[in-house]
Amino acid sequence: MEVQRNFFIFTFLFVSFLLWQAWQSQTFLNNETNEKKDLIVNFIHAKKNEKKIFIKTDVISLVVNMHGGDIEEASLLSYKDKxxxxxxxxxxxxxxxxVYQAQSGLIGKDGPDSLLNNSRPLYFSDKKFFKLEKNEKELRVPxxxxxxxxVIYTKTFVLKPNKYDIEIEYNIFNTSKKTLTMNIFGQIKQTINLPKKRNIYSGNFALQTFRGAAYSSVDNKYExxxxxxxxxxxxxxVVTENGWIAMLQQYFxxxxxxxxxxxxxxxxxILDDGIAAIGYKSPSIDVxxxxxxxxxxxxxxGPEIQKxxxxxxxxxxxxxxxxWLWFLSQPLFKLLSILYNIIGNWGFSIILITFIMRAITYPLTKAQYTSMAKMRALQPKIQxxxxRFLNDKQRLSQEMIILYKKEKINPLGGFLPIFIQMPIFLSLYYMLIGSVELRHAPFILWIHDLSSQDPYYVLPIIMGLTMFFIQKGSSTNHISDPFQKKIMxxxxVIFTAFFLWFPSGxxxxxxxxxxxxxxxQKFILSNLEKHK
Structure with a gap:
C-alpha cells in the first residue's frame, strides 16, 4: 500500500513537472511571439514614419510627409480637442x-511635382525632429x-514663436545648362463627409456654421x-493678382x-474618395x-484670430x-473684447454689454411701454x-386711423424696440459661434463653455421664467382674440424649448x-400711472 501511494505521488509530481515545463515553454513562446509582434509593429511604425519629419513650436506641431513635402498633420497646442x-x-x-492636408509644390514644364500621376519628389533631411527652442526668433526646417x-531643390518651412503663419520657401539651384520653367502651387484638400469624431455639432442646428472652401480675389474680397x-x-x-484660398470650419x-x-x-x-480641393497656381517662373x-x-x-x-x-x-449682420457683430466683438480685457471674464463681459445695449435702446423701450399703456387705455373706444362698423371694413380702418392720430399713438410703436433688439440678438449669436476667443470660455459654476449649450438647461429655464414675468407685467388683457391670447x-414655453440648443452666452x-x-417696465409704467 505504501509502495502504491509513493508510486502515485511520484507519478503526480512527474506529470506536474511535465505540465510546468510545457507551460513555461508556451509562456516563453508567447513572450517571444509578443516580442516579435512588438518588433513588427515598431518596424511598421518606423517604416511609416521614416518618410516623415516632425516640427514643433510653442503653438503648433506639424507632421510633414517627405514625399512631396506636404503637411499631413497639424495640432494646435494652445487649443483643446474638446x-x-x-x-x-x-x-x-x-x-x-x-484626409485634411496642406499641399505645395512646383509644377509645369520642368516642375518636379505632378498631382495627376502622383509623381512627387522624395525629399531628405538631416533630422527627423525639429523644435523651436525658447528665445529663438525663428525655426527654419530645410x-x-x-x-x-x-538641379538642387530646397524646400524650407519657416516658423516663428506664437505665430500660426508658416512661410514656405523654395530655393532652386539650377546647375544645368538650360532654363527651367515651372509654377508654384498651393492646395488644400479635405474629405467632404466628416467622420463621427469630428462631426460634434451634427445634432445641434444652433451651433452649426459654414464648413467648406473660400477665396479672395481682386473682384471678390471674400467668397x-x-x-x-x-x-x-x-x-x-478665377484669375487674379494676389488673393488667397482657404478651407474653413467653426473657429479654425x-x-x-x-x-x-x-x-x-x-x-x-473633386478628387478620389470624396475629397474636395481648392488651390492656386502661380504664373510661369523661369530659373x-x-x-x-x-x-x-x-x-x-490655426484659429481665426481676426487681428x-x-x-x-x-x-x-x-x-x-x-x-449678413457682420457690420453689427464686428463692433460688438470689439466692444466685448475691450470689456474682457478689463474684467477678465467673457460671461461678465456679456452681462455688461447687455446693460450698455439696453441703456442705448432705453428711449425705444420707453416709447414701447408708453404706446402699450395708451393702447390699453383706448381699448374701450376701439371696441x-x-x-359700430362691424360690417364696414373700410370705415372701420378710417375711424381707427383718426383715433390714433387724435390720441397721438403709433400702433407700431410697441413693436419697434423688438425689431431693433432682434438684429442685436442675431449679431451676438453669430459672434458667439464664430469667435474662437469664446470657444471653451468659462463663466461661473456649471457654465464652462459660453459658446456651447447649457449642459443642464438651467439658463433656458430661467430665461423662460423671465419672459413669463415680462408678459405678466405687460398684461395680455387688452387682446380680445382668444387664439392670439393663447399664443402670447x-x-x-416655445422660446424656452428653442433656447435649449443655443449657446449659453x-x-x-x-x-x-x-x-x-x-x-x-415697472419704472416706466409706474411713472405713467403717476402722470395720469
Whole structure:
C-alpha cells in the first residue's frame, strides 16, 4: 500500500513537472511571439514614419510627409480637442476615414511635382525632429531633393514663436545648362463627409456654421464655395493678382497666401474618395542656368484670430464669418473684447454689454411701454368703433386711423424696440459661434463653455421664467382674440424649448436683457400711472 501511494505521488509530481515545463515553454513562446509582434509593429511604425519629419513650436506641431513635402498633420497646442480633453486640437489630419492636408509644390514644364500621376519628389533631411527652442526668433526646417540632371531643390518651412503663419520657401539651384520653367502651387484638400469624431455639432442646428472652401480675389474680397458645389464638378476658375484660398470650419482655418508677382489661378476640383480641393497656381517662373531662384508662399494653419489674420493678407480676417449682420457683430466683438480685457471674464463681459445695449435702446423701450399703456387705455373706444362698423371694413380702418392720430399713438410703436433688439440678438449669436476667443470660455459654476449649450438647461429655464414675468407685467388683457391670447401665453414655453440648443452666452444675454426689461417696465409704467 505504501509502495502504491509513493508510486502515485511520484507519478503526480512527474506529470506536474511535465505540465510546468510545457507551460513555461508556451509562456516563453508567447513572450517571444509578443516580442516579435512588438518588433513588427515598431518596424511598421518606423517604416511609416521614416518618410516623415516632425516640427514643433510653442503653438503648433506639424507632421510633414517627405514625399512631396506636404503637411499631413497639424495640432494646435494652445487649443483643446474638446472641453475636458487634455489632447490638443488636431486641425490637419490623415487617417483611413479622413484626409485634411496642406499641399505645395512646383509644377509645369520642368516642375518636379505632378498631382495627376502622383509623381512627387522624395525629399531628405538631416533630422527627423525639429523644435523651436525658447528665445529663438525663428525655426527654419530645410528639406532637399536633387533631380537626375543635378538641379538642387530646397524646400524650407519657416516658423516663428506664437505665430500660426508658416512661410514656405523654395530655393532652386539650377546647375544645368538650360532654363527651367515651372509654377508654384498651393492646395488644400479635405474629405467632404466628416467622420463621427469630428462631426460634434451634427445634432445641434444652433451651433452649426459654414464648413467648406473660400477665396479672395481682386473682384471678390471674400467668397465662400460650398463642398456640394465642388462635388457636383461645378469647379472654380478665377484669375487674379494676389488673393488667397482657404478651407474653413467653426473657429479654425487653413489658408494659402501666394507671395509671387503676377496673375494667380484659383481653382477647385473633386478628387478620389470624396475629397474636395481648392488651390492656386502661380504664373510661369523661369530659373536661368547656373543660378538660384527663391519662390515663396505663406500658409496659415490655426484659429481665426481676426487681428492677426488681417496682418497676414487683406480680407483674410473676413473668414470669421458673422453672416449678413457682420457690420453689427464686428463692433460688438470689439466692444466685448475691450470689456474682457478689463474684467477678465467673457460671461461678465456679456452681462455688461447687455446693460450698455439696453441703456442705448432705453428711449425705444420707453416709447414701447408708453404706446402699450395708451393702447390699453383706448381699448374701450376701439371696441366701440369695432362694434359700430362691424360690417364696414373700410370705415372701420378710417375711424381707427383718426383715433390714433387724435390720441397721438403709433400702433407700431410697441413693436419697434423688438425689431431693433432682434438684429442685436442675431449679431451676438453669430459672434458667439464664430469667435474662437469664446470657444471653451468659462463663466461661473456649471457654465464652462459660453459658446456651447447649457449642459443642464438651467439658463433656458430661467430665461423662460423671465419672459413669463415680462408678459405678466405687460398684461395680455387688452387682446380680445382668444387664439392670439393663447399664443402670447404660450410664447415663453416655445422660446424656452428653442433656447435649449443655443449657446449659453446668448441665453445669458437674453436673461439679463429680460431682467432689465422687467425693471424698466415697472419704472416706466409706474411713472405713467403717476402722470395720469
Amino acid at each position: 472641453l475636458y480633453s487634455s489632447q490638443p486640437f488636431k486641425l490637419l489630419e490623415t487617417t483611413s476615414d479622413f 528639406i532637399k531633393w536633387v533631380s537626375k540632371n543635378g 465662400k464655395y460650398k463642398f456640394d458645389t465642388i462635388s457636383n464638378n461645378d469647379n472654380l476658375h 482655418a487653413v489658408s494659402w497666401i501666394p507671395q509671387n508677382l503676377g496673375q494667380n489661378t484659383i481653382y477647385t476640383s 536661368l542656368p547656373d543660378s538660384r531662384t527663391v519662390i515663396k508662399s505663406k500658409l496659415w494653419i 492677426e489674420m488681417k496682418l497676414i493678407a487683406p480680407n483674410l480676417d473676413l473668414t470669421v464669418d458673422y453672416g 366701440e368703433i369695432k362694434e 401665453n404660450f410664447m415663453p 446668448l441665453v445669458l444675454y437674453y436673461i439679463v436683457s429680460n431682467l432689465v426689461t422687467i425693471l424698466q
